[in-house]
Amino acid sequence: xxxxxxxxPLVAYAATFQTIVFLAxxxxxxASWAPVAIGTAGAGVTLAAGLIFGFEAIGVGSVDPGLxxxxxxxxxxxxxxxxxVMLRNARLRTCLADPRMARLGRAQAFAHVALRIPVxxxxxxxxxFRGVLHAALTAAYSPPVAVVLGAGLFGMWHIGPALDxxxxxxxxxxxxxxxxxxxxxxxxxxxxxxxxLRVATGSIWLPVVVHAVLNMTMASFSRLASRGxxxxxxxxxxxx
Numbered sequence: 001x002x003x004x005x006x007x008x009p010l011v012a013y014a015a016t017f018q019t020i021v022f023l024a025x026x027x028x029x030x031a032s033w034a035p036v037a038i039g040t041a042g043a044g045v046t047l048a049a050g051l052i053f054g055f056e057a058i059g060v061g062s063v064d065p066g067l068x069x070x071x072x073x074x075x076x077x078x079x080x081x082x083x084x085v086m087l088r089n090a091r092l093r094t095c096l097a098d099p100r101m102a103r104l105g106r107a108q109a110f111a112h113v114a115l116r117i118p119v120x121x122x123x124x125x126x127x128x129f130r131g132v133l134h135a136a137l138t139a140a141y142s143p144p145v146a147v148v149l150g151a152g153l154f155g156m157w158h159i160g161p162a163l164d165x166x167x168x169x170x171x172x173x174x175x176x177x178x179x180x181x182x183x184x185x186x187x188x189x190x191x192x193x194x195x196x197l198r199v200a201t202g203s204i205w206l207p208v209v210v211h212a213v214l215n216m217t218m219a220s221f222s223r224l225a226s227r228g229x230x231x232x233x234x235x236x237x238x239x240x
Contacts, residue, residue, distance in 0.1 A: 003053060003139035010045075010136050014129065014153040017041060022160030030164065035120045042124040049132040058131035059204040067201070068209045075213045083221035093225050100168045101219060102226035109223055113216050122212035129154050129191065130198040130207045147195050155188030190214075 021037050022030065049058055086092035104112060129150060137146035162183035166176040194207040 003057075003136040006049070007136045007140050010133050011153060013041075013045065014133055015156045018157050019160035019163075022164050027164075027167070035116060039120040039124050042128045046124070046127040046132055049135075053135070058127070058135050059198060059202065060127070060131065061203045061205075063201050063203040063205045068206060071197075071206060072209050072213045075210050076217050079214055079217040080221070083218065083225075087221065087225055096218075096222055097225035098165065098168065098219075098222040099226055100165070101223040104223070113219050117215045117219060118208075118212040121215060122208050125154075125157070126194065126198075126204045126208040126211055129157070130195055131204045134195060134198060143199075147192065147199070150195055151188050151191035154191030154194075155184040155186075158183050158187040 018038055021034050025034055025037075046058070050060065055061075083096060086096040101109065101112075133153065134146065134150050137150050140146075141149065159180060162180040163176070165183075166179045169179070171179050190211075194211060197206045197210060198204055200206075
């Protein structure tokens with residue numbers, strides 16, 4: 001079996017799986033079971049690809065630790081600066097806030113930021129998208145086409161979480177549709193950046209670190225921004 005032969009199922013998985021999970025699970029169990037289902041499936045696909053095609057082929061190689069430190073500090077500083085500006089502006093603060101973060105206790109919030117985001121989100125997503133899927137796409141298409149397709153599929157991957165967050169923020173109709181569209185565009189752009197790091201280093205580890213730090217920083221600030229905002233009923237899942 002070649003990467004080209006595996007491309008169809010990988011694309012179908014990237015385009016639909018997470019959205020199906022979010023739509024299928026009731027909101028009351030989504031917080032606990034969505035990460036388990038998505039993370040387990042993503043880890044299984046990545047492990048299978050590594051065993052079949054070789055882990056080097058999917059980018060699980062070494063990278064300079066100093067580079068990881070520099071990029072993590074730079075990412076944290078840059079994102080924190082943007083978040084601080086948003087916190088100081090009433091309208092932007094509302095955009096930054098996420099009611100799902102407000103209802104988490106301190107221990108839950110710490111576990112979400114320190115464990116779930118780096119492992120269940122950043123590591124699993126980067127291993128699949130910048131590892132397995134990128135390898136399959138580059139085997140079938142030219143590098144520019146592979147990069148754009150991979151980033152677009154990464155954007156589509158976030159439809160389910162975007163719908164969930166729109167519900168948590170009580171967006172309806174056009175507001176919800178616009179929120180989902182903005183999320184797709186933003187995550188597609190992020191996907192382009194992550195795959196650029198993957199290509200530049202030949203490894204998934206720098207994208208993993210940057211992805212984790214970005215999400216962890218934004219989640220922390222969204223909790224701060226959510227203070228004073230009415231919390232949602234139990235059952236809403238915390239953000240990626």
